[in-house]
Amino acid sequence: WLDVGRGAARTLAATPARRLAVVGALLVLGWGAAARGRGNGAAPTETAGTATTERRTFTRSLRLHGIVEAIRSYTVAAPRLAGPGLNSLVITKLVPSGSQVKKGDLLVEFDRQAQIKTSLDRQAEYRDLLEQIRKKEAEQGAARARDETELQQAENDMEAARLEMRKNEVLSRIDAEKNAQALEEAEARLAQLRETFALKRRAAEAEVRILQIQRDRASGAMRHADENAGKMSIRSPIDGLVVLNTIWKGGQMGEVNEGDEVRAGVPFLQVVNPEAMQVRARVNQADVPHLVQGQKVTVRLDAYPQAVFAGRLKQVAAIGVTSGLSQKVRTFAATFSIEGGDAKLMPDLSAAVDVELLRLPDALVIPRDALMFEAGQAYVQVRSGGGFSKRPVKAGPMSDHEVVVESGLAAGNVVLRRARAGGAGA
DSSP states (O other): OHHHHHHHHHHTTSOHHHHHHHHHHHHHHHHHHHHHHHHHOOOOOTTOOEEEOEEEEEEEEEEEEEEEEESSEEEEEOOOOSSTTOOEEEEEEEOOTTOEEOTTOEEEEEOOHHHHHHHHHHHHHHHHHHHHHHHHHHHHHHHHHHHHHHHHHHHHHHHHHHHHHGGGGGSOHHHHHHHHHHHHHHHHHHHHHHHHHHHHHHHHHHHHHHHHHHHHHHHHHHHHHHHHHHTTEEEOSSOEEEEEOOEEETTEEEOOOTTOEEETTOEEEEEEOTTSEEEEEEEETTTGGGOOTTOEEEEEESSOTTOEEEEEEEEEOSSOEEOSSOTTOEEEEEEEEEOSOOTTOOTTOEEEEEEEEEEEEEEEEEEGGGOEEETTEEEEEEEETTEEEEEEOEEEEEOSSEEEEEESOOTTOEEEOOOBTTBOOO
16 A cells, blocks of 8 residues: 555656546545445444443442431420410520430520529519418408407397397386397397308408419419429430531521520420431332332432442332322332441431342443444444454343343453444443
């Protein structure tokens, strides 16, 4: 080829007819070389790559996305306090998020000054009411003694009037009428005193009862204030990791800090056991048949891409829920246990779960983009000499990126990969 080229160059200075003949010969030789190249197989282009077949373990997996949650945890909420007007509490001490705590360690402390003041106020009120009741009972005792003396005197007057009535037979008519009138007046006075004293006793009992009710209320308020003061400190019932929840505060979502107000009953903190965590994910109904309890999975945290954890499928919900986009598509909740523990495992982190659906050891594997089809027959382009030749193969299980070749290739063969749009193949 080089000699022909040099000869052609020397003849370029010849006549125009000879020059045209030489150019034609060069074109024929170039076409023949290209034809020989096509006959041996297409050579890889700049936008195509190659891959070497190898035997190794082939796996096919299903990727799911879910949220990390604790299996064993303790939720801390702002305590609900007894008594009116106690809707929010101010945090004075708070364990930072991510802290390791032991059972009995202080987690959070709220301002207890209001509870202490309420307890002291109710205690003073309670003692004052006790004194009022004692004084009222003493006054009523003295009044009762006076009333009983007056009542006894009225009874004596009535008995004396009756004795005088016995003398009426020997007295004049006028004196007899006077005695009868005196007896009538004595009986009327006695009846009036008895009725008046009964009303006075009921009124006195009502006054004391009112004070007793006020005393009991003050006692209850004092007891509630003491109990509320005891709720101002919350300690951890378990060993674990502190995780602060995101709550609505100050017009936006955020974690609580010391000095913040928290409404009663709002959960704002968790103590989780990082040694027992799981991932809860949703599975499309089409993928549910591929899941079996106990399947091995690999868990990766979106926040920590380098962190990889082994796990297993715990369970799949028996009832699915419809999607908001289509009533025909259902998803099922699935939980995956995470083996081992790590400080990075915290609730509410997003995670990817790869469920191993198939494992084939010692399989001959090629990239999926190296497999091509023609008239229903799978084939690959195998390096042969200076080019590539088409070779039929039998394809086995596939994943998103790889395919198992059951026959037609051997380990070490170099196969051509389809060109990727916009660049060279890997």
